[in-house]
Amino acid sequence: MSKTYNPKVIEPKWQQVWTEEKAFAATDDYSKPKYYALVEFPYPSGQGLHVGHPRPYTAMDIVSRKRRMQGYNVLFPMGWDAFGLPTENYAIKNQIHPKIVTENNVAHFKKQLQSLGYSFDWDREINTTDSHYYKWTQWIFLKLFNAGLAYKTKMPINFCTSCKVGLANEEVVNGVCERCGAPVIRKMQSQWMLKITEYADKLIDDLDDLDFIEKVKVSQKNWIGRSTGAEVDFQIKDKEEKLRIYTTRPDTLFGVTYMVVSPEHPYLDQYKDEIKNWDAIVAYREQASRKSDFERTELAKDKTGVQIDGLTAINPVNGKEIPIWVSDYVLMSYGTGAIMAVPAHDSRDWEFAKKFGLPIIEVVAGGKNVQEEVYTDVATGTLVNSGFLDGKSVAEAKEAIIAYLTEKGIGEKKKNYKLRDWVFSRQRYWGEPIPIVNCEKCGYVPLKEEDLPLLLPDVDSYMPTDTGESPLAAMTDWVNTTCPCCGGPAKRETDTMPQWAGSSWYFLRYIDPHNNDAFAAEDALKYWMPVDWYNGGMEHTTLHLLYSRFWHKFLYDQGYVPCKEPYQKRTSHGMILGENGEKMSKSRGNVVNPDDIVDEFGADTLRTYEMFIGAFDLSASWSQEGVKGCRRFLDRVWKLQDMLTEDTEYSKEMVTKMHQTIKKVSNDFENLKFNTAIAAMMSLINDFYKLNRVTRGEYQTLLTLLNPVAPHMTEELWEIAGFAGRVYESTWPEYDEAKTVEDTVEIAVQINGKTRATVKIAQDISKEDALSAGKEALGDKLSGTIVKEIYVPKRIINIVVK
RNA sequence: GCCGGCGUGUCGGAAUGGCAGACGAGGCAGACUCAAAAUCUGUUGUGUUCACGCACGUGCGGGUUCAAGUCCCGCCGCCGGCACCA
Numbered sequence: 001m002s003k004t005y006n007p008k009v010i011e012p013k014w015q016q017v018w019t020e021e022k023a024f025a026a027t028d029d030y031s032k033p034k035y036y037a038l039v040e041f042p043y044p045s046g047q048g049l050h051v052g053h054p055r056p057y058t059a060m061d062i063v064s065r066k067r068r069m070q071g072y073n074v075l076f077p078m079g080w081d082a083f084g085l086p087t088e089n090y091a092i093k094n095q096i097h098p099k100i101v102t103e104n105n106v107a108h109f110k111k112q113l114q115s116l117g118y119s120f121d122w123d124r125e126i127n128t129t130d131s132h133y134y135k136w137t138q139w140i141f142l143k144l145f146n147a148g149l150a151y152k153t154k155m156p157i158n159f160c161t162s163c164k165v166g167l168a169n170e171e172v173v174n175g176v177c178e179r180c181g182a183p184v185i186r187k188m189q190s191q192w193m194l195k196i197t198e199y200a201d202k203l204i205d206d207l208d209d210l211d212f213i214e215k216v217k218v219s220q221k222n223w224i225g226r227s228t229g230a231e232v233d234f235q236i237k238d239k240e241e242k243l244r245i246y247t248t249r250p251d252t253l254f255g256v257t258y259m260v261v262s263p264e265h266p267y268l269d270q271y272k273d274e275i276k277n278w279d280a281i282v283a284y285r286e287q288a289s290r291k292s293d294f295e296r297t298e299l300a301k302d303k304t305g306v307q308i309d310g311l312t313a314i315n316p317v318n319g320k321e322i323p324i325w326v327s328d329y330v331l332m333s334y335g336t337g338a339i340m341a342v343p344a345h346d347s348r349d350w351e352f353a354k355k356f357g358l359p360i361i362e363v364v365a366g367g368k369n370v371q372e373e374v375y376t377d378v379a380t381g382t383l384v385n386s387g388f389l390d391g392k393s394v395a396e397a398k399e400a401i402i403a404y405l406t407e408k409g410i411g412e413k414k415k416n417y418k419l420r421d422w423v424f425s426r427q428r429y430w431g432e433p434i435p436i437v438n439c440e441k442c443g444y445v446p447l448k449e450e451d452l453p454l455l456l457p458d459v460d461s462y463m464p465t466d467t468g469e470s471p472l473a474a475m476t477d478w479v480n481t482t483c484p485c486c487g488g489p490a491k492r493e494t495d496t497m498p499q500w501a502g503s504s505w506y507f508l509r510y511i512d513p514h515n516n517d518a519f520a521a522e523d524a525l526k527y528w529m530p531v532d533w534y535n536g537g538m539e540h541t542t543l544h545l546l547y548s549r550f551w552h553k554f555l556y557d558q559g560y561v562p563c564k565e566p567y568q569k570r571t572s573h574g575m576i577l578g579e580n581g582e583k584m585s586k587s588r589g590n591v592v593n594p595d596d597i598v599d600e601f602g603a604d605t606l607r608t609y610e611m612f613i614g615a616f617d618l619s620a621s622w623s624q625e626g627v628k629g630c631r632r633f634l635d636r637v638w639k640l641q642d643m644l645t646e647d648t649e650y651s652k653e654m655v656t657k658m659h660q661t662i663k664k665v666s667n668d669f670e671n672l673k674f675n676t677a678i679a680a681m682m683s684l685i686n687d688f689y690k691l692n693r694v695t696r697g698e699y700q701t702l703l704t705l706l707n708p709v710a711p712h713m714t715e716e717l718w719e720i721a722g723f724a725g726r727v728y729e730s731t732w733p734e735y736d737e738a739k740t741v742e743d744t745v746e747i748a749v750q751i752n753g754k755t756r757a758t759v760k761i762a763q764d765i766s767k768e769d770a771l772s773a774g775k776e777a778l779g780d781k782l783s784g785t786i787v788k789e790i791y792v793p794k795r796i797i798n799i800v801v802k
Numbered sequence: 803g804c805c806g807g808c809g810u811g812u813c814g815g816a817a818u819g820g821c822a823g824a825c826g827a828g829g830c831a832g833a834c835u836c837a838a839a840a841u842c843u844g845u846u847g848u849g850u851u852c853a854c855g856c857a858c859g860u861g862c863g864g865g866u867u868c869a870a871g872u873c874c875c876g877c878c879g880c881c882g883g884c885a886c887c888a
Binding site for chain 2: 045423425427498541544583675746749754787
């Protein structure tokens with residue numbers, strides 16, 4: 001009898017063996033085929049690892065282990081995305097330096113991850129808060145600055161009127177501060193911005209050649225939101241200046257009945273003296289400043305606005321005078337901050353016009369009465385009430401009006417994006433300092449490359465200031481410096497970078513993590529890039545994934561990386577929910593700690609369960625009973641050693657099943673269908689139990705197939721059975737397609753689509769023979785006139801009768 | 803609100819348009835045991851029938867097809883993202 005399966009002993013044993021043997025180190029042997037598998041590095045929070053983390057990590061660990069057995073030089077690294085708001089807030093609250101908090105959290109996370117037996121190459125561990133790392137984050141920022149892609153502008157931040165600090169969106173709950181409950185206002189602050197919009201077209205167009213799951217591509221395209229329309233100038237009556245608007249529907253220009261400018265539009269201040277209801281405008285502006293863009297445009301059930309008394313615009317195509325309103329459904333950050341309103345054919349304009357009793361003029365026929373229902377269909381309508389555009393389709397009218405506007409010099413074709421430039425400043429301590437100084441003479445001056453890294457000052461106090469500025473602003477010794485350009489007095493930038501900065505290029509650093517002369521050596525980049533497979537959460541699709549593609553494309557344009565896209569393949573995993581089907585959270589009391597599962601059942605059971613829990617891309621609820629089932633499966637595998645025979649071949653009863661299982665597991669691992677791969681292995685083991693026998697050949701194959709999922713146990717069993725070497729350095733099993741099919745198949749025989757019998761026939765039988773065998777199986781159930789006979793080989797026979 | 807996704811037994815979930823419910827959990831029964839647990843074996847969608855069967859079944863309402871969980875149209879419900887959480 002075998003000894004009992006004890007993961008508490010064998011798991012640490014094998015983890016130590018792997019470390020000693022450097023089993024999973026990526027080598028610098030560039031003659032071997034490479035495979036770069038990447039998972040999103042975690043934010044080391046105080047809560048420690050969550051059962052959600054092991055899902056993607058185990059999945060890519062499986063892929064990595066399989067690739068090594070297939071002969072690849074695999075890079076599968078791990079690191080820490082350690083700058084961030086929660087650490088800083090925790091540090092302030094508990095009076096511990098964020099650096100210490102981070103060190104503790106990282107140590108905890110690392111211990112937890114190591115207990116799960118991942119095949120990470122720990123020699124390449126990185127940490128975004130390490131100055132040897134963020135030196136290069138700052139270096140990339142300087143390159144962006146020098147290329148004109150970083151600039152400063154006034155942007156609103158959330159500001160708590162009581163705490164006097166800038167707040168993240170997450171810290172604002174229903175318009176009030178999460179900590180103190182005081183109202184939050186939108187305060188204008190000078191901010192660093194990155195021109196991601198300059199890469200908008202490339203970020204959309206280059207998606208075509210990438211192996212990203214479709215919903216990721218769709219999300220990125222929608223997020224960038226490219227639209228083609230026109231900018232048009234409307235003369236302001238009795239004024240020099242024109243009001244420029246952006247519209248995606250220039251074809252509806254004859255239907256304009258009013259215009260709207262955003263509350264932040266510069267013309268309001270400019271024409272202050274002529275605006276008769278200035279007080280009302282100011283009051284409205286104040287009210288709008290309390291809302292986020294999201295509240296203004298999307299959640300607003302009721303449109304609000306004020307008509308500007310004193311300014312009128314003139315429609316350039318028909319000379320009509322039209323009123324100008326201020327409303328917060330128009331954003332300064334999209335288009336030109338002003339719109340022409342065509343209530344008949346835009347639902348927001350329609351709601352606004354209905355609320356304020358503004359006229360609605362139909363210019364595209366095809367809908368119902370536009371006084372009662374807006375008509376926005378662009379595919380079928382025909383232009384009316386539109387002078388020279390009458391009778392044209394929407395598409396024709398668009399083209400004609402753009403040509404007209406261009407010719408007359410009153411407008412032009414214009415592409416626009418929903419994508420906005422990236423707000424790159426945070427008024428926070430715990431982030432990468434922005435390597436810029438502000439010199440009275442020279443303006444914003446970048447630090448010299450040799451002066452990097454610009455270290456985050458190591459101080460005791462990093463409390464927020466009450467002006468909304470970064471805590472760094474209070475550190476005058478650090479702030480006051482000299483200009484790298486003229487040597488005169490200058491002040492350092494006190495904002496820090498957002499957490500997204502460090503994660504925008506981390507995959508490059510893994511390639512050559514100890515290099516002090518470059519973020520990575522050229523030949524190493526050439527060999528390892530691009531990342532072959534990157535798996536991460538759907539929640540990172542539009543920010544992290546887009547930001548890192550943007551930085552990579554920039555580095556490519558500057559000649560620093562060898563490929564224009566960082567990731568060849570991108571997949572996503574679903575969330576692990578609590579036992580009650582809700583998101584796991586402390587407040588809901590449904591959090592499962594992976595340590596407890598490892599302690600009670602072992603890491604191999606946790607890994608198996610996380611992969612078996614359901615379809616990898618869908619969310620799944622945790623179930624303690626399900627964990628037990630996976631442990632039972634591993635116990636059954638363990639006990640197979642008592643049924644082992646000396647035969648090194650597959651037995652005749654099992655040969656088809658073996659080849660089928662190798663095929664199924666191999667393919668399912670590639671397609672992230674881990675649940676069905678494990679189901680196939682369970683079924684295989686059930687068969688061994690029925691025979692009460694497993695040959696050494698079958699056993700060896702099984703241990704290899706199962707190794708990526710349950711690496712510790714399979715290494716132990718491999719050693720006990722006396723197979724040569726280690727499983728991790730063995731070869732992935734092959735299957736013979738011809739041996740995956742039985743000679744005969746049992747198929748259903750239907751009458752009018754309803755199964756009435758089954759029949760066992762040779763799988764390569766002719767249609768005639770199949771049909772007659774089917775009819776025979778049906779016997780006297782078959783009656784009436786046969787209308788049609790269908791035979792789908794290996795699938796079905798269907799006889800249609802009347 | 804906009805964008806994306808998901809609705810299948812008691813539960814987690816399987817099904818290139820081809821016998822719905824693989825695999826696991828739970829239940830029931832048997833073996834082992836003084837007994838229980840563990841383990842092993844069998845069984846398990848609903849209705850109806852002594853039974854062979856038959857009928858009904860994939861959120862709801864229509865449609866396409868020899869054949870629909872799967873494709874199309876229209877609803878309902880739930881989940882995720884929405885730019886300073888990461």
